[in-house]
Amino acid sequence: MNKVSFYLVTDTHYFERSLGAEGAAFENYTRCEQYFLRESSSIVSAVFDRIAQDQETDIIILPGDLSKNGEKESHKSFVKELYKLKEKGKKIFVLTAGHDYNEYSRAYKDDMRIDVEGTSFDELYEFYKDFGYSEAVAFHQRTHSYMAQITDGVRMLAINCDSFNNPKGTMDEELMAWSKVQLDKAKEDNCSVFAICHYPIIPGVPVFDLVGDAKIKDWRTVASFLADNGVELALTGHMHIQSINEFYSEKGNRLIDICTSCLVGSPAKYRKITVDDTSTLKVETIDVGDFGMDLGGLESQEYFDRQFRRAIINRVCDALRSGDGISKYFKKLGLSFVENGTFGNLSNLLLLKIDKELAKIRIIDFIGEVGIGIFKGDMPYVKGTAVYNAISSVLKRFSFVIKRVEPKLSKGGDKIDLEKMLLDTIGNNKGFSDNDAEFKLR
Ligand SMILES: [Fe+2]
Ligand SMILES: [Fe+2]
Known part of the structure; x- marks a missing residue:
């Protein structure tokens, strides 16, 4: 693969704080929630500031679930953050996903859950056209998938498998045929291609193979299709997990899937990915770190992990109730x-x-530790x-x-x-x- 370097930030689940995230209804909602709403805008802003200062790479890739649940105000504010990064000379490429256009756009005040204005899938084009779509080598209108020239000799196939027209991790035949045309064209133009996709292409951990929504549908078919058409690297999100996996097609071609955590909830990581001129791929994981809010004396990682542990334990106990x-x-x-x-x-x-x-x-402590450990990767x-x-x-x-x-x-x-x-x-x-x-x- 040709030389390239970029940041990978996924599942930002940005929530516009002024919509409201407080009161009894909000506290009840967060009992079982992994990620933060009140804090998400501060986290995104702090991480983007840090990325902006890095002169080694000017590319940032975000493969989906940009907003909490498609609130229009969240998209408006998030896009402002993206334009700020762009003004600092960064090239940004996004995918949207199910959380960016769904019907659950809500805010919380006192004991009320309030419906707020959402965003339709078609409206997402206008929001994100300057972040990959309008300068794409080819754009797939139905799903907002695209092929982009990332740098000299390197293209990125952005597979939108979670659009309004092919929801919940589907790469249907028509999208696959369109992708094949783009991959053949890239070969003709002597470009290496890597892929991004919101859903993991390879299950993050073995048991996720049993969970329908944990990976793209017919994942072996999709993984083989990519590997056999020259794509060796796929960058994914959705499961909020830190995992790296390899898959070999029947023809012996490899696909590496790097799935990255949610930015605004434990494990709260992002990645810097580099391919050097010897085709060596280096993956570096970075903690979200300090984001300028008062965390009651806790380090940010402790703050993230405490919430996730509580959510896992509450979910298990609720299921048993x-x-x-x-x-x-x-x-x-x-x-x-x-x-x-x-x-x-x-x-x-x-x-x-x-x-x-x-x-x-204690069993309950062990459940919390194993749950959180699976999502942090490198289970011991x-x-x-x-x-x-x-x-x-x-x-x-x-x-x-x-x-x-x-x-x-x-x-x-x-x-x-x-x-x-x-x-x-x-x-x-x-x-x-x-x-x-x-x-x-x-
Ligand atoms: Fe997500
Ligand atoms: Fe998702």
């Missing part, structure tokens, strides 16, 4: 165990031997660690359940090894980091 009949009874037991139990209690119940240090850990519980051994023993105890569930999960497709999937999710065995990594490209 729902249901009726016999399921309600078992869920109530589960809730009590999750809220009060330890690993020691669990091992006694299942007649398992576990590490003494692990026995003291690899084979041989006490946690791996404990989880592996628990899964073996429940193997009779797993064997019954696996055929249902595979839905007639490839056979699923759920135990391996779960263990590969809690420990990064890929041989490279999800955060700072280096690859030799073609």
Whole structure:
């Protein structure tokens, strides 16, 4: 691949603070929310200021979910931030996604959730035309996908798989055919191409393969299409996760998917990506850091993580509070165990031997740590660690359940090894980091 360097910032979920984000309704909403509304504009502004000062690269790429939920005032304010960056000499390329035009545009005041003016998908063109669309080599009107000349010898295929006309992670046949024409043209013009797409093309962690909305539809087909047409690198978002994954097509071509976290909620990272003149790809992960607000004495990372941990635990406990009949009874037991139990209690119940240090850990704390850890990438519980051994023993105890569930999960497709999937999710065995990594490209 030819030489190129850029910043990757995704899922900014910008919210115009003056719309209102306060009161009991807002506090209730944030119980289960990963990212911040009141703080998002300050975070975006601080990060953009830092990027503007870096003279090494003049390109910034944002692959979707620019606004919280399509509030028109949020888009207006966010675009102002983009123009400020542009005035400082930066070239900006965006994609929009489902959160930029959906019907849930809301603000919060006292105990009320207030509907505010949203933005239609068609209106997004006018907002973002100066950030990739109008200077594109080719523009796909139906989805706002485009091919752009990023720098000499390098083009970017921006695949909008989450537009009003092909929502929720779809790259349909027509969009694929259009992309093929653009990729062939790039080859003729001696340009390398990388792709951006809001949805991950490769599942961020193995279990996300079982979650419909966690990756693009028919992801193996899309990954093979890109890899076999000369695209070795894809930059994605949507899942708010730090993950890097490789996929090889049947023809033996590789696709690397770098999925990056939400900017305005834990893990709160962005990336600087460089391909040098030896085709070496370097991925550097950067913390959002200080954004000039009073965080009650906490460091920004602690502030982000505290909110996400709370959201994960509340979601798990809320799920266990729902249901009726016999399921309600078992869920109530589960809730009590999750809220009060330890690993020691669990091992006694299942007649398992576990590490003494692990026995003291509360289940609820562990759920929070694992949840947050998955999204930060580089999960540490690899084979041989006490946690791996404990989880592996628990899964073996429940193997009779797993064997019954696996055929249902595979839905007639490839056979699923759920135990391996779960263990590969809690420990990064890929041989490279999800955060700072280096690859030799073609
Ligand atoms: Fe998002
Ligand atoms: Fe999304």
